[in-house]
Amino acid sequence: MTLEEARKRINELRDLIRYHNYRYYVLDAPEISDAEYDRLLRELKELEERFPELKSPDSPTEQVGAKPLEATFRPIRHPTRMYSLDNAFTLEEVRAFEERIERALGRKGPFVYTVEHKVDGLSVNLYYEEGILVWGATRGDGETGEEVTQNLLTIPTIPRRLKGVPERLEVRGEVYMPIEAFLRLNEELEEKGEKIFKNPRNAAAGSLRQKDPRITARRGLRATFYALGLGLEESGLKTQLDLLHWLREKGFPVEHGFARAEGAEGVERIYQDWLKERRSLPFEADGVVVKLDELSLWRELGYTARAPRFAIAYKFPAEEKETRLLQVVFQVGRTGRVTPVGILEPVFIEGSEVSRVTLHNESYIEELDVRIGDWVLVHKAGGVIPEVLRVLNEKRTGEERPIRWPETCPECGHRLVKEGKVHRCPNPLCPAKRFEAIRHYASRKAMDIGGLGEKLIEKLLEKGLVKDVADLYRLKEEDLVGLERMGKKSAQNLLRQIEESRSQGLERLLYALGLPGVGEVLARNLAAHFGTMDRLLEATLEELLQVEEVGELTARGIYETLQDPAFRDLVRRLKEAGVEMEAKERGEEALKGLTFVITGELSRPREEVKALLRRLGAKVTDSVSRKTSYLVVGEAPGSKLEKARALGVPTLTEEELYRFIEERTGSIWKP
Numbered sequence: 001m002t003l004e005e006a007r008k009r010i011n012e013l014r015d016l017i018r019y020h021n022y023r024y025y026v027l028d029a030p031e032i033s034d035a036e037y038d039r040l041l042r043e044l045k046e047l048e049e050r051f052p053e054l055k056s057p058d059s060p061t062e063q064v065g066a067k068p069l070e071a072t073f074r075p076i077r078h079p080t081r082m083y084s085l086d087n088a089f090t091l092e093e094v095r096a097f098e099e100r101i102e103r104a105l106g107r108k109g110p111f112v113y114t115v116e117h118k119v120d121g122l123s124v125n126l127y128y129e130e131g132i133l134v135w136g137a138t139r140g141d142g143e144t145g146e147e148v149t150q151n152l153l154t155i156p157t158i159p160r161r162l163k164g165v166p167e168r169l170e171v172r173g174e175v176y177m178p179i180e181a182f183l184r185l186n187e188e189l190e191e192k193g194e195k196i197f198k199n200p201r202n203a204a205a206g207s208l209r210q211k212d213p214r215i216t217a218r219r220g221l222r223a224t225f226y227a228l229g230l231g232l233e234e235s236g237l238k239t240q241l242d243l244l245h246w247l248r249e250k251g252f253p254v255e256h257g258f259a260r261a262e263g264a265e266g267v268e269r270i271y272q273d274w275l276k277e278r279r280s281l282p283f284e285a286d287g288v289v290v291k292l293d294e295l296s297l298w299r300e301l302g303y304t305a306r307a308p309r310f311a312i313a314y315k316f317p318a319e320e321k322e323t324r325l326l327q328v329v330f331q332v333g334r335t336g337r338v339t340p341v342g343i344l345e346p347v348f349i350e351g352s353e354v355s356r357v358t359l360h361n362e363s364y365i366e367e368l369d370v371r372i373g374d375w376v377l378v379h380k381a382g383g384v385i386p387e388v389l390r391v392l393n394e395k396r397t398g399e400e401r402p403i404r405w406p407e408t409c410p411e412c413g414h415r416l417v418k419e420g421k422v423h424r425c426p427n428p429l430c431p432a433k434r435f436e437a438i439r440h441y442a443s444r445k446a447m448d449i450g451g452l453g454e455k456l457i458e459k460l461l462e463k464g465l466v467k468d469v470a471d472l473y474r475l476k477e478e479d480l481v482g483l484e485r486m487g488k489k490s491a492q493n494l495l496r497q498i499e500e501s502r503s504q505g506l507e508r509l510l511y512a513l514g515l516p517g518v519g520e521v522l523a524r525n526l527a528a529h530f531g532t533m534d535r536l537l538e539a540t541l542e543e544l545l546q547v548e549e550v551g552e553l554t555a556r557g558i559y560e561t562l563q564d565p566a567f568r569d570l571v572r573r574l575k576e577a578g579v580e581m582e583a584k585e586r587g588e589e590a591l592k593g594l595t596f597v598i599t600g601e602l603s604r605p606r607e608e609v610k611a612l613l614r615r616l617g618a619k620v621t622d623s624v625s626r627k628t629s630y631l632v633v634g635e636a637p638g639s640k641l642e643k644a645r646a647l648g649v650p651t652l653t654e655e656e657l658y659r660f661i662e663e664r665t666g667s668i669w670k671p
């Protein structure tokens with residue numbers, strides 16, 4: 001490549017990257033995937049390295065984020081600069097990072113690192129004077145951000161006042177949207193035919209940067225903190241690990257999980273462990289952040305224009321594959337909403353075959369502008385859910401056909417109705433609705449009737465033995481034996497499970513009944529707020545809006561369903577069948593599925609705390625393992641703490657534990 005060619009390509013890349021920065025940071029609406037973006041940036045970086053004479057301080061490689069627009073928020077200058085992070089994608093690159101440190105410091109490694117989950121949200125800066133929160137801002141271009149104090153204050157865990165901190169203090173962390181809140185928000189938007197968010201990061205950025213903080217408040221944002229700006233020197237802290245503990249001690253949420261590692265190999269072990277477990281995290285993580293533990297070394301190494309030299313983001317793989325959209329089928333859900341599902345030519349992505357992908361709703365298809373026969377770029381969002389990133393327009397032949405919505409229900413043939421951008425089957429007896437409703441009702445997180453599989457549900461519907469979930473409680477052994485090769489034993493088992501499902505409580509029942517937009521969290525919140533089904537049935541729209549995390553769209557959807565005579569009739573028949581309609585007292589199942597270990601001394605007898613955890617459905621064990629959900633850390637903790645850190649098991653102080661329980665049980669339980 002000649003100098004001239006390089007100059008041309010470099011200019012092209014810079015323009016392209018600036019455009020995508022604008023889409024991503026200012027509009028919260030990226031057009032290309034992160035991996036594609038990272039490739040562009042990397043190409044630019046490599047060219048600039050080969051042709052140093054073409055380097056320029058206004059190149060995107062030397063800059064952080066993008067300058068915010070001034071239209072909506074007040075610009076604010078960060079007292080000390082904020083940075084991005086350089087990326088590593090392989091162990092080799094982590095080794096190279098360590099070698100760069102060795103050269104710069106003039107001494108041999110391995111060094112000690114703190115490894116943290118890289119939470120995919122947006123970074124914020126909180127500024128405190130004499131312990132009082134003065135403002136909070138987004139990162140922006142690192143020098144100037146947007147003031148979003150009111151929006152940040154809707155996140156309840158952000159402390160307003162601090163004790164025993166430097167006079168001027170900047171605390172930095174990430175605002176993120178938990179996966180559950182993200183899915184719920186998108187379901188709400190999908191149900192209304194509106195534009196959905198591409199990923200939790202965009203959803204968090206879009207929700208924090210709302211003109212109306214009341215909207216922000218309903219989006220279920222959270223925050224976790226990991227760094228100091230001003231005040232770091234005065235704090236006298238020596239290591240990143242101490243810093244994280246210090247933040248926690250001062251009352252900041254540190255929810256993202258961290259561990260210590262020695263050398264690139266030690267980092268690799270944690271990276272591999274966390275990669276395996278990333279699905280079980282409550283937030284989306286796009287990698288791990290590796291930071292030299294000893295803060296004195298930070299001063300020696302300093303920063304490039306864009307990123308610190310003492311830290312690096314070691315990103316999780318983000319495989320993207322090209323494949324073809326062969327056809328689109330339409331599914332009818334519990335609410336009668338018709339969802340388009342793309343059938344793909346199967347491709348292997350991150351360890352499994354992908355052949356189906358949801359196309360959400362009409363708005364989504366329009367925005368993507370996808371047609372049957374198109375080549376598309378597909379990845380797994382958060383390493384799990386297949387998603388079309390974009391259409392490969394350059395591969396179009398002209399043979400592609402637009403996606404046509406059916407006029408009639410693919411399940412029952414009833415004419416579909418169109419409300420805005422949502423296509424719906426209005427037939428209350430539509431078998432698809434019935435099948436989905438029963439399957440959902442029996443699912444593990446709902447009424448947990450494990451013996452009721454899909455095949456069996458189909459048979460029961462086919463034979464007319466059940467029409468809706470209330471009929472399940474009238475099934476007899478002789479109805480079941482012989483269906484789907486069912487013997488006497490399994491029939492009895494199933495009947496016992498159905499029997500037991502009666503006492504699951506209002507929380508699960510509300511979730512099981514599939515009120516529009518109501519996931520597990522909202523179901524718990526509703527149950528906590530109203531206590532009984534009868535009270536809920538009387539709720540006004542205003543009352544529903546007072547329930548934690550219930551937004552306007554959801555409130556309206558719930559309200560309409562509660563008023564629906566068919567719904568009321570179903571509830572009446574369930575009640576007659578003996579299904580409990582009251583909230584479980586003290587949130588008996590709030591901690592089901594979690595395993596706790598306790599170390600150190602607590603403010604009340606350990607046995608009492610253990611009993612409490614067990615009463616709430618948690619398991620309590622004596623030793624920390626990968627299966628441990630949380631380690632509760634009291635005064636003078638023992639070796640369990642080290643073990644937890646090594647395994648990346650999150651820890652809770654006693655106070656955090658109580659807050660956690662309160663959050664899980666809603667207003668019902670107070671320690």
Ligand SMILES: NC(=O)c1ccc[n+]([C@@H]2O[C@H](COP(=O)([O-])OP(=O)(O)OC[C@H]3O[C@@H](n4cnc5c(N)ncnc54)[C@H](O)[C@@H]3O)[C@@H](O)[C@H]2O)c1
Pocket residue numbers: 020021023024025030031032033034035037038064065083084085116117118119120121122123124173174226256289313
């Ligand atoms: N798709 C697009 O069009 C597009 C455009 C621009 C940027 N991007 C994406 O954004 C990335 C660049 O964004 P960025 O500059 O915000 O950097 P980044 O997300 O790659 O990494 C730096 C950020 O990580 C965050 N972080 C999370 N957990 C952390 C922890 N424990 N410790 C420290 N920091 C932590 C901080 O906010 C920090 O600013 C690119 O790599 C690309 O993936 C995509």
Ligand SMILES: [Zn+2]
Pocket residue numbers: 332409410411412413414425426427430431432
């Ligand atoms: Zn139908």
